[in-house]
Amino acid sequence: MKVLLYTGSLKLVDKSGIGQAMKHQKKALEILHIPHTSNRKENYDIVHLNTIFPNTLWMAWLAKRSGKKIIYYAHSTMEDFRNSFIGSNLFAPLFKRWIIFCYNHGDIVITPTDYSRNILRTYTIKPPIYSLTNGIDTAYFKMTEAGRQRFRKKYQLKEEQKVILSVGHYMERKGILDFVKLAKKMPSYQFYWFGYTNLRMVPSNVKRAIACKLPNLYFPGYISREELRDAYAGSDLFLFLTHEETEGIVLLEALAAKIPLLIRDIPIYENWLQHEDSVYKGRTLEDFEQISKAILEQQLPNLTIKGFQLALERDIKIMSHKLVEFYQ
Template sequence: MKVLIYEGSIELVKKSGIGQAIKHQKKALELLNIPYTVNKKEDYDIVHLNTIFPNSLMMAWLAKRKNKRVIYYAHSTMEDFRNSFIGSNLLAPLFKKWITFCYNHGDIVLTPTDYSKHILDHYRIKRPVYHLSNGIDTEFFKPTGEGRQRFRKRYHIGEEEKVIISVGHYMERKGILDFIKLAEQMPEYRFYWFGYTNLHIVPAKIKRAIQNKGANLYFPGYVSRQELRDAYEGSDVFLFLTHEETEGIVLLEALAAKIPIVVRDIPIYKKWLKHNHTVYKGKTIDEFSQLCKGLLEKQLPNLTANGFDLASERDIRVVATKLMKFYHA
């Protein structure tokens, strides 16, 4: 058995969660000792498709003509396409039709969570849909003590200064506007947002908010995986205010890095993340502020050990074992 991990248009997604998912798929295959290639000209038995660009659809057609098995990873839904880029809400219904058309060209469809599977079950997808986590390399993100020093030295942060971070594109869906508002209301703490989106394609209100940020809010942009690992270890709270996700790879990373976490209380995390047990959940700016302050001032229990246990359930080694059965589903 040999697997083709199709990387058409990889430059467009390599800095996103899809890019990380592709890396995790390679890691999973290495753990399983299954040969793989990224060269579509080589022979293969199964192809992994991760994007909904036209070239991926063409790859599905070509694979079908050669009687190869097609596994389509459904990282995107109409629901998480909304509130992303300029015009995304207007285009959302068309986006739903397009991704449904793409996913129907797989033999099976894999999506990261039971929540996203539930959403796709209401689309007109004629192929079997299963859920399988994107996975997380817990060994890589496990804190060592050195990462905190590197992070604070790199950004000139004093040991006693408190730091709140988040990671993602500059999207309203990701909660960036609330993050900026919290930074304004909590000037005694440092806020860092890692990730980047070209400001030409984001709505004007987000562009204005970023350009008018306060002095305690920093946008370092996209950083390497190693630097992001240091940021998790060197910060005091991971604040994930996303409104909609199919899973949230950066959340898995934060759980593995054992950093205290505050998330928005949204449906995808209703059953998986337990409030006051693995993370803290809020729904309003005031609740987010209170929870962050409670963690920063050591007034709330540290839940990171429970969070790490949860991340371990989705460790890439566990995911790799589960992946095998879908090759024959």
């Protein structure tokens, strides 16, 4: 059995969760010594597709024509396409029709969570749909004092300064508007948002939020995986205010890094992450402000050990065995 991990248009998604998922899939195959390639001209038995670009669909057609098996990894739904880019809400129904067309070219469809699988099951998708986490390299995202010191030295942070961190594209869906509002309401804490989206692609309300000049609010842009690991280590709270996800790789990274988490209470995390057990949850801006302050001032129990156990359940070594089962 040899797997083609198709990397067409990788540059377009390399800095996103899909790009990270593709790296995880490659490592999963390496862990179990499964033959694989990214060169479509080589011989292969299965093609693993992660994107919904036209060239990916073309690859599916070529594979089907050659009698190969096709796995489509469904990272996207109409629900998490909304509130992303300019015009995304208007084009969401068309986007749904397109991804259905793409996913129907697979022999099986895999999606990161039961939540996203249940959404996709309401679509007219014919192949069987299974759920499998994107996975996380828990050994890599370890919290270290050296990483903390590197991060705080780079951004000239004093040890007593408390840092609130978030990671993601500049999207309303990711909760960036509430993140900026909280920075205004909490001037004694430092707010850092890592990630980047071309501003020509985002609506005016997001542009205004990013342009907001606050002495405690920073948008340094996209950083490397190594720098992101240091950022987790050097921060005091990971604030994940997303309104919709199919899983959330940065959430897995934060759990692995043992940083306190405060997340928006949304359906995808209802049965997985329990409030006041492994993470803290909020629904309103007032919730986020009050709980953030209580975590940072150590007025609430530290839940990071239980959160880390959840990350271990999604470790890339476990994910690799399940992925190979789907290949077989």
